[in-house]
Amino acid sequence: MLPTIAWQDDAVVMVDQRKLPTREVYLTCTTPTEIARAIKTMVIRGAPAIGVTAAYGLALGVRRSKAAGTKQLTTEFLKDCDLLAATRPTAVNLFWAIDRMKHVFSEKVLAGASVEDLRQVMLAEAQAIHDEDVASCRAIGKFGGALVPEKAGILTHCNAGALATAGYGTALGVIRGAIEQGRTVSVFADETRPVLQGARLTAWELVRDGIDTTVISDNMAAVLMRQGRINFIVVGADRIAANGDAANKIGTYTVAVLAKEHGIPFYVAAPLSTIDMRTLDGDAIPIEERNRREVTHVGTTQIAPDQAKVYNPAFDVTPHRLIAGIITERGVARAPYTESLQALFDLSAVALAETGDAPVAAGAR
Numbered sequence: 001m002l003p004t005i006a007w008q009d010d011a012v013v014m015v016d017q018r019k020l021p022t023r024e025v026y027l028t029c030t031t032p033t034e035i036a037r038a039i040k041t042m043v044i045r046g047a048p049a050i051g052v053t054a055a056y057g058l059a060l061g062v063r064r065s066k067a068a069g070t071k072q073l074t075t076e077f078l079k080d081c082d083l084l085a086a087t088r089p090t091a092v093n094l095f096w097a098i099d100r101m102k103h104v105f106s107e108k109v110l111a112g113a114s115v116e117d118l119r120q121v122m123l124a125e126a127q128a129i130h131d132e133d134v135a136s137c138r139a140i141g142k143f144g145g146a147l148v149p150e151k152a153g154i155l156t157h158c159n160a161g162a163l164a165t166a167g168y169g170t171a172l173g174v175i176r177g178a179i180e181q182g183r184t185v186s187v188f189a190d191e192t193r194p195v196l197q198g199a200r201l202t203a204w205e206l207v208r209d210g211i212d213t214t215v216i217s218d219n220m221a222a223v224l225m226r227q228g229r230i231n232f233i234v235v236g237a238d239r240i241a242a243n244g245d246a247a248n249k250i251g252t253y254t255v256a257v258l259a260k261e262h263g264i265p266f267y268v269a270a271p272l273s274t275i276d277m278r279t280l281d282g283d284a285i286p287i288e289e290r291n292r293r294e295v296t297h298v299g300t301t302q303i304a305p306d307q308a309k310v311y312n313p314a315f316d317v318t319p320h321r322l323i324a325g326i327i328t329e330r331g332v333a334r335a336p337y338t339e340s341l342q343a344l345f346d347l348s349a350v351a352l353a354e355t356g357d358a359p360v361a362a363g364a365r
């Protein structure tokens with residue numbers, strides 16, 4: 001499987017996604033500060049991958065700390081949490097992973113753990129977050145793959161693949177799942193201006209897997225829909241509010257509106273770690289604004305005048321009414337989402353272990 005991120009010899013190794021598709025270069029980070037920089041500058045990106053990387057960043061800090069006791073270690077750990085939390089605001093997986101690591105840290109400190117104990121425990125927790133993300137993507141692939149028609153023309157936007165997760169992918173996991181279930185598909189990858197995650201990353205990883213892939217510029221999707229060449233749409237998400245509104249890469253909302261006009265099902269695929277039940281609707285999701293250069297330049301070539309103002313929101317919010325279903329590792333949630341998403345969270349681990357399968361959420365199908 002594609003090595004998006006790995007723990008190696010007390011360091012975190014990741015493929016530098018800024019250099020793809022032309023160069024496969026790996027970056028090694030040995031401190032939380034280096035991890036924070038890698039997330040901020042999009043060496044690594046994609047909501048679940050950001051969460052896993054942040055968890056490893058916190059483990060790195062604890063393992064490399066010279067703190068003599070847990071009091072000093074706690075001060076350092078909380079500083080690292082703040083540093084990592086300040087990297088990117090929209091992907092809720094970042095805050096979810098930090099909260100989870102914080103919870104384990106404080107539980108262990110209260111139970112009297114030593115600095116050495118914490119070194120082991122925090123790495124084990126980060127590795128658990130990593131492994132669970134891969135397992136979630138596989139389950140998303142299984143549930144979502146079953147929804148894909150035979151000989152489907154699938155449109156996806158941005159990169160919600162192995163590169164954006166700990167491996168396998170969410171939206172691209174659905175495509176991989178459909179193929180593993182025996183269906184033939186062809187994929188259209190929106191190039192995804194301005195950072196071009198679709199052209200650079202989605203196309204790279206799909207082609208690498210031998211999947212039929214066509215790159216289109218973002219403004220070509222409507223024509224393909226009208227021509228009947230797209231009959232299934234799946235995207236990832238950075239944060240899904242309790243009512244099902246879903247923030248994802250800028251341009252996703254446009255795709256959803258076009259899908260509605262052409263009667264094409266538009267699905268969002270994401271693990272539960274992307275669902276933020278504390279955010280009631282999409283208006284409350286913080287949207288990151290990135291620097292003007294992403295819009296004014298393509299690589300080193302300037303394409304807009306210095307004097308022009310630039311607006312560069314990195315994400316938009318697709319209203320829940322445009323979403324046919326939210327594909328998670330526990331099944332497919334359908335409208336009304338507040339109830340169906342909550343039902344997925346309420347499924348106990350015991351119930352899941354007993355059935356060995358994830359039931360479809362309330363309101364489904």
Ligand SMILES: CSC[C@@H](O)[C@@H](O)C(=O)COP(=O)(O)O
Pocket residue numbers: 045046047048091157158159160161164165169170171197235236237238248249250314
């Ligand atoms: C499984 S990843 C889902 C989303 O994180 C993805 O579609 C996306 O919008 C990524 O944005 P990015 O700015 O590249 O981090």
